[in-house]
Amino acid sequence: MRFLCVECDAQMEFADREVPGDGTLAAVFRCPSCGRHTAMLTNPMETQLVSSLGVKVGGRTVPAAPFEGIRTGIASGREEAFHDGSPSGPARIVWSVDAVERLTHVPSFVRGMVKKIYTEYARDHDIGEITPEVMDRARTDLGLEGM
Amino acid sequence: MKVRTYHELEGQASDLGDQVAWQNERVSQRLKSVRRVVAVMSGKGGVGKSLLTSSLATELVRRGHRVGLLDADLNGPSVAPMVGASAAPLRFGADGILPPVTADGLAVMSMGLLVPDGAAVRWHEPAEASFVWRGTQERGALREFLADVAWGPLDFMLIDLPPGTARLVELHELVPELAGALAVTIPSPASRDAVARSLDLARAREIPVPGLVENLAGYRCEACGSVGRLSGGDAGESLSRDFDVPLLERIPFDPTLDAAAANGTLREWLAGSSRTGRQIGRVADRLEQSLGHPASPTAEELR
Numbered sequence: 001m002r003f004l005c006v007e008c009d010a011q012m013e014f015a016d017r018e019v020p021g022d023g024t025l026a027a028v029f030r031c032p033s034c035g036r037h038t039a040m041l042t043n044p045m046e047t048q049l050v051s052s053l054g055v056k057v058g059g060r061t062v063p064a065a066p067f068e069g070i071r072t073g074i075a076s077g078r079e080e081a082f083h084d085g086s087p088s089g090p091a092r093i094v095w096s097v098d099a100v101e102r103l104t105h106v107p108s109f110v111r112g113m114v115k116k117i118y119t120e121y122a123r124d125h126d127i128g129e130i131t132p133e134v135m136d137r138a139r140t141d142l143g144l145e146g147m
Numbered sequence: 148m149k150v151r152t153y154h155e156l157e158g159q160a161s162d163l164g165d166q167v168a169w170q171n172e173r174v175s176q177r178l179k180s181v182r183r184v185v186a187v188m189s190g191k192g193g194v195g196k197s198l199l200t201s202s203l204a205t206e207l208v209r210r211g212h213r214v215g216l217l218d219a220d221l222n223g224p225s226v227a228p229m230v231g232a233s234a235a236p237l238r239f240g241a242d243g244i245l246p247p248v249t250a251d252g253l254a255v256m257s258m259g260l261l262v263p264d265g266a267a268v269r270w271h272e273p274a275e276a277s278f279v280w281r282g283t284q285e286r287g288a289l290r291e292f293l294a295d296v297a298w299g300p301l302d303f304m305l306i307d308l309p310p311g312t313a314r315l316v317e318l319h320e321l322v323p324e325l326a327g328a329l330a331v332t333i334p335s336p337a338s339r340d341a342v343a344r345s346l347d348l349a350r351a352r353e354i355p356v357p358g359l360v361e362n363l364a365g366y367r368c369e370a371c372g373s374v375g376r377l378s379g380g381d382a383g384e385s386l387s388r389d390f391d392v393p394l395l396e397r398i399p400f401d402p403t404l405d406a407a408a409a410n411g412t413l414r415e416w417l418a419g420s421s422r423t424g425r426q427i428g429r430v431a432d433r434l435e436q437s438l439g440h441p442a443s444p445t446a447e448e449l450r
Contacts, residue, residue, distance in 0.1 A: 001160065001163070002153055002156050002158070002159075002160050004150060004151065004156065006148065006150060009151070011156045011157075011158040011159070013158065013159055014159055045280070048271075048272060048280045048284075049280045049283065052280045052281075052283040052284035052287055053163070053167065053283055053287065054166075054170060054287050054290075054291075055163045055166040055167060056166070057163075058159075059159060059160070059162055059166075060166065064170075066239060066243045066244045066291070066295035066296075067244055067291050067295050068291070069284070069287040069288060069291055070261065070287075070288050070291050072271075073270050073271055073284055073287075073288070074261065074262065074268065074269070074270060074271075075269040075270055075271045075272075076262050076263070076266045076267060076268060076269040077261050077262055078234070078260075078261055078262055078263050078266075080236050081236060081237060081260065081261045081262075082236055082237050082238075082239075083236040083237065083238045083239065116239075
C-alpha cells in the first residue's frame, strides 16, 4: 500500500499511526513536497483483520513482541497470565502515579504491550522509575509517537 | 491527470506481504532446533487424542528425549493439567516466552495457561462479522505458539490438534517440514468417517502418517486386566486397510491411565509397565523408528 500526492506527483511518507477510538485505526501519511497530511481510516472490522494478521499498516517501526497477537487479542485472558517483566533483583522498576494515570489513556487492548515496551526501555537505560518524562523520552527514542 | 502505478513508486510501503513472509520465517527459524514436529490428529472429537498425546510426550521424555508439547486445540485446551504443567505467569526470556517445564522435563504451551480454568477463549472483536477474521486470529495464535516460545533444542515437538481438519492445514502451511501426523480414532463408524477425512487430507498434502491408533477399543477392567467390549465398529482396521496406514495399537479405556492424567502422574504410571502403558510405549517406538532416529543433528546444531 502506497499513497501518492497527486498534485505533487510525490509518494507520501508514513507519519503516524493512531487508534483514536471506536475501533478505528488511523494511518497518517505526509507529502514530503507540500506537507499535506492524509489519514487512512479503517473500520473496526478492517482494524481487527489487520490486527489478527499481526501486521502494521505503514510498516513496522519496532519488531513484534512475543505473543503480541495473543496478548492484545484475547478478551478472556487470565490477568496474571504473564509476568509483568519487572526484574526481581535490585533494579526493580516502578511506575509513578502520573505515569500510571497516563497509561490509562492507552487503549486497553494494547496497554499490556505498551507497558512492556516502556518497562524494557527503562531496564535498558537503567531507569528505576517510569515517569511521564521517561515515557516521552522513550517515545522519541523508539519512534513510538502516538503511543 | 496521470497517476503512477504502485511499482513505479520506489519509496516506503507497508509491505504487508513481506511482513507475513517474515512471520513465517520466524517459525522456520525457531523450528531449526527441533528435530521432529509431529501432529496428533483425529478429525473427531472425544477420541482421547489429548490424553494419548500427553502420554506419548511423557513416554518420550521418560526415554531421555527432549520433548515439547504444543496444545493446538485453542478453544478446548486440555493437555497442560494432564502433564502437570503449572499455570504460573509466563516469563519473557531473551529469546521469547519461556514455556512452563514440568517436573518430568516436558516443555508445554497451551491456551489453557493463558485463560482462567473453565473460561471460554474469547477475542476482542467487533460486534459483527467476526467470522471474517476469527480464523486468522487463531492461525496467528498458533504461529505465535510456534515462533515466539523459546522451545530450545528438542528431539520431538508433539502438537495436539483439535477436531476437524482446518488446523492441520494451518499447521502444515506454517510447518511444511512436518515430520508426520499420527492419526487417532475410536471404533465407531462416525469416527471412521471423520478420521478418514483427516487421512485423506494428509495424503493430499503428502504429510507422512506413521500410523493409526484405535483408542477406547474396549474397556480394561481395573481388577483383572481383561478387556471388555465398549462400543461397536472396526474403524481402526477399516481405515488402516483403506489408507494403507499401519494400525499401531488398539488401546482400551483404562481407568488407571485416566486417573494418572487427572493426578499429573503420567510418568509414574508409564513406568509401572501396565499393559496399556506398554501399548503406548509401542506407539512411541513407532514414532522413534518411522520418523528417523533423533540422534541426527538439528539444522541449528549443524551451523
